Amino acid sequence: MFKTLLFVMPVFVFFEVLFRLGFAPIVTNSTLFDIKMLAVQKHHIKNVKLLAMGSSVGLYELDSKTIVQNFNMPYYNFSSWGLQITDTRLLLSSFVKKYHPKYVLLCSSIGEFVGPQNDTYLNFINANDFIKDKLPELFYFTNYSSIHQLVYRKFNTYPLALDNWGGASLSVKQKNINREKWNEHDIFPTKYTPANYIALDSLASLLKREHVKFVFIQVPIKKSYSNTDQSKQIIQVHFDKCKSIVEAHDGTYLNYYNTTVFTDSLFIDQYHLQAEGAVILTKEIVADLEKIIK
Amino acid sequence: MLFTSPAFVIFFTLFFLLYWYVFRGSLRLQNLLILTGSYLFYAWWDWRFLFLLVGNSILNYFLGIGLAKSNSPKYRNFLLWIGLIQGLGSLVFFKYFNFFINSIISAFSVFNMKADIQTLNIILPLGISFYTFKTISYLLEIKKGKIKPVTDWVVFFSYISFFPTVISGPIDRPKTLIPQLEKQRVFDYSQASDGMRQILWGLFKKIVIADNCAAITAPAFAHYDTLPASSLLFAVFLFTIQLYADFSGYSDMAIGLARLLGFKITRNFNFPFFAQSIPDFWRRWHISLTSWFTDYVFNPLSWYFRDYGKFGLILAILINFTAIGIWHGANWTFIVFGFLHGCFFIPFILSGNLNKKKKGAHATAGKSLAAFINMAGTFILLMLTFMIFRADNLSTALGYYHKLFSSSIFYSFTITEKANTIATMIAIAVMLSAEWLQRDKQHALQIDAVKGLPVRALIYFGLIFFILSFSPVKVVDFIYFKF
Numbered sequence: 001m002f003k004t005l006l007f008v009m010p011v012f013v014f015f016e017v018l019f020r021l022g023f024a025p026i027v028t029n030s031t032l033f034d035i036k037m038l039a040v041q042k043h044h045i046k047n048v049k050l051l052a053m054g055s056s057v058g059l060y061e062l063d064s065k066t067i068v069q070n071f072n073m074p075y076y077n078f079s080s081w082g083l084q085i086t087d088t089r090l091l092l093s094s095f096v097k098k099y100h101p102k103y104v105l106l107c108s109s110i111g112e113f114v115g116p117q118n119d120t121y122l123n124f125i126n127a128n129d130f131i132k133d134k135l136p137e138l139f140y141f142t143n144y145s146s147i148h149q150l151v152y153r154k155f156n157t158y159p160l161a162l163d164n165w166g167g168a169s170l171s172v173k174q175k176n177i178n179r180e181k182w183n184e185h186d187i188f189p190t191k192y193t194p195a196n197y198i199a200l201d202s203l204a205s206l207l208k209r210e211h212v213k214f215v216f217i218q219v220p221i222k223k224s225y226s227n228t229d230q231s232k233q234i235i236q237v238h239f240d241k242c243k244s245i246v247e248a249h250d251g252t253y254l255n256y257y258n259t260t261v262f263t264d265s266l267f268i269d270q271y272h273l274q275a276e277g278a279v280i281l282t283k284e285i286v287a288d289l290e291k292i293i294k
Numbered sequence: 295m296l297f298t299s300p301a302f303v304i305f306f307t308l309f310f311l312l313y314w315y316v317f318r319g320s321l322r323l324q325n326l327l328i329l330t331g332s333y334l335f336y337a338w339w340d341w342r343f344l345f346l347l348v349g350n351s352i353l354n355y356f357l358g359i360g361l362a363k364s365n366s367p368k369y370r371n372f373l374l375w376i377g378l379i380q381g382l383g384s385l386v387f388f389k390y391f392n393f394f395i396n397s398i399i400s401a402f403s404v405f406n407m408k409a410d411i412q413t414l415n416i417i418l419p420l421g422i423s424f425y426t427f428k429t430i431s432y433l434l435e436i437k438k439g440k441i442k443p444v445t446d447w448v449v450f451f452s453y454i455s456f457f458p459t460v461i462s463g464p465i466d467r468p469k470t471l472i473p474q475l476e477k478q479r480v481f482d483y484s485q486a487s488d489g490m491r492q493i494l495w496g497l498f499k500k501i502v503i504a505d506n507c508a509a510i511t512a513p514a515f516a517h518y519d520t521l522p523a524s525s526l527l528f529a530v531f532l533f534t535i536q537l538y539a540d541f542s543g544y545s546d547m548a549i550g551l552a553r554l555l556g557f558k559i560t561r562n563f564n565f566p567f568f569a570q571s572i573p574d575f576w577r578r579w580h581i582s583l584t585s586w587f588t589d590y591v592f593n594p595l596s597w598y599f600r601d602y603g604k605f606g607l608i609l610a611i612l613i614n615f616t617a618i619g620i621w622h623g624a625n626w627t628f629i630v631f632g633f634l635h636g637c638f639f640i641p642f643i644l645s646g647n648l649n650k651k652k653k654g655a656h657a658t659a660g661k662s663l664a665a666f667i668n669m670a671g672t673f674i675l676l677m678l679t680f681m682i683f684r685a686d687n688l689s690t691a692l693g694y695y696h697k698l699f700s701s702s703i704f705y706s707f708t709i710t711e712k713a714n715t716i717a718t719m720i721a722i723a724v725m726l727s728a729e730w731l732q733r734d735k736q737h738a739l740q741i742d743a744v745k746g747l748p749v750r751a752l753i754y755f756g757l758i759f760f761i762l763s764f765s766p767v768k769v770v771d772f773i774y775f776k777f
């Protein structure tokens with residue numbers, strides 16, 4: 001038995017070293033989500049009264065400093081690239097139980113209503129709390145991925161600096177903006193859109209049951225995205241649909257689609273604001289939230 | 295639970311501790327532990343079929359005792375036939391019922407007639423092909439007077455359900471495993487450590503080679519009609535390796551686990567890719583199955599056809615190998631595969647060379663070019679026949695051949711997962727080299743002769759690191775589970 005342990009221990013030590021060197025275990029297929037959950041564990045985030053959620057729009061467009069300067073309560077931004085509303089519903093059912101927020105801010109745009117649910121988030125949700133909170137290294141074994149995959153992921157991940165509240169910002173010079181991304185126009189609605197509306201309804205209902213104030217924030221969209229009557233109508237239908245769902249469950253719907261205030265120069269692509277735009281947006285959000293958050 | 299799963303690691307660790315530290319002093323308790331552990335292991339897959347396994351064991355236990363007690367040949371034959379009908383009947387029902395129905399429907403359709411017969415939604419009980427053969431050989435050996443029946447039901451039930459081998463073999467004969475269950479096991483450190491080495495080697499073959507090959511071959515075979523023939527050829531090569539690495543990897547793990555418990559079970563593979571002919575290949579591949587068929591199908595048939603000389607022998611071989619093909623599954627592809635391999639024996643039978651070993655069987659490739667050419671030729675024949683084995687049906691198999699022998703064999707093809715493919719090719723080279731160097735040993739990692747601890751540690755940790763570095767995204771079920 002001792003000799004067996006002698007062989008097994010170096011393997012555990014090796015993985016611990018990998019963990020310390022930043023080769024995070026692959027739990028879901030979202031690199032940022034995995035990194036973020038590790039950051040949450042590392043910073044011992046336990047109590048979050050103001051919880052922000054969403055996809056990359058939520059990540060980049062809620063300026064953390066502006067929020068924490070104006071609201072004296074524990075705040076964390078759990079937003080992650082690529083989250084769809086179906087995913088957010090899944091994650092929030094776990095986060096609400098764990099962090100007991102009083103307010104949930106969901107930053108959203110049409111990009112969160114276009115894709116299918118990502119079931120790999122279940123790998124995290126269904127994991128034992130001990131592993132999540134105390135020993136995330138055990139994810140190397142419960143959600144086994146080869147070392148080559150760990151290395152590949154680390155060196156092929158878009159570099160990202162999260163602030164202390166889980167947010168991030170985008171600063172790209174105009175001349176460096178990717179033209180293809182700039183001209184991109186996501187197809188909306190898709191065959192997954194109805195399921196995402198259902199998930200939004202379910203999410204709003206869940207938050208109401210848990211006595212959590214739900215604030216749905218429709219973030220700005222680049223003017224050139226809705227430069228035809230048809231596209232204008234499509235996004236207006238989407239706004240109305242979300243508003244009716246949110247308000248049916250006593251949530252607050254805030255819409256910042258304003259192409260006069262949020263001109264194209266503040267964007268990096270069809271929905272994502274640069275850091276400057278994010279600060280402007282967050283200040284407007286804060287001004288509205290002050291009427292809701294007591 | 296797969297041998298490679300965390301659940302099995304926990305299960306076996308607890309089992310091992312109980313087996314050697316708590317129940318070591320009592321043979322009965324150890325055997326009860328084996329039985330309980332085996333049923334738990336089997337039920338983990340599907341608890342519903344545990345009743346079939348237990349029922350099978352109960353029936354054959356009493357049949358064995360009845361066979362030995364009775365002096366009436368008629369009654370003994372009657373008991374034997376009950377056992378054979380029950381065993382083969384269950385096998386035929388679960389494995390072949392829908393195949394027969396679909397074949398009848400297809401036959402009727404050839405004459406533009408419709409056969410109104412329904413197929414059933416039948417789930418194949420795991421391991422039924424393996425444990426059924428165990429019970430059949432048990433009854434036949436008692437009938438022939440070669441063994442006495444087991445009166446201790448714990449021993450007998452443990453023999454049938456022995457968890458390292460119940461799902462995919464090796465198919466242990468009663469005289470191999472039962473005596474070991476009947477006597478006290480003593481922990482032998484060298485046997486246990488060699489068992490661990492064999493498990494490690496099996497893990498390497500299964501995880502690094504077989505599963506990575508599967509990730510490449512599956513899409514290649516699925517889209518063979520749109521890819522160049524060179525891609526199909528590469529897939530066929532990898533599939534041949536995959537089949538060996540998967541099954542022999544499983545067998546190595548099963549044998550290693552048994553050795554950790556103090557059991558020596560039947561070797562299943564003897565480096566078959568070094569075979570110099572198809573008959574030589576079948577002496578090295580799935581040895582427990584081919585020896586079973588040799589003893590209970592081929593030998594009786596060759597005795598029955600003895601008056602027909604070589605042609606009787608040919609007929610016996612063809613029937614034997616067709617039966618081996620059928621054993622693999624309910625599909626005409628397996629039947630054709632088996633029949634073809636039987637046909638490969640014909641030249642040897644006609645020339646009288648069937649049981650002669652080729653010269654230079656253990657010669658290095660450098661010393662005997664003929665040996666190397668024989669090995670390469672045998673491997674190519676295997677590749678071409680494993681293509682049929684792989685196909686979903688005969689028309690797909692014909693499609694593979696049609697594609698393979700087309701001009702696009704000279705086209706280049708794209709490899710998408712470059713790192714994993716390169717790692718797989720390196721692992722295959724490591725496997726073949728190690729097995730060649732160790733071809734006179736039981737398994738490639740039997741490195742007792744390597745005395746230096748640092749060198750041994752380097753080999754072990756090197757393999758562990760390779761496994762940890764290049765295990766694929768998706769761990770695939772063992773191929774022979776579906777047989």
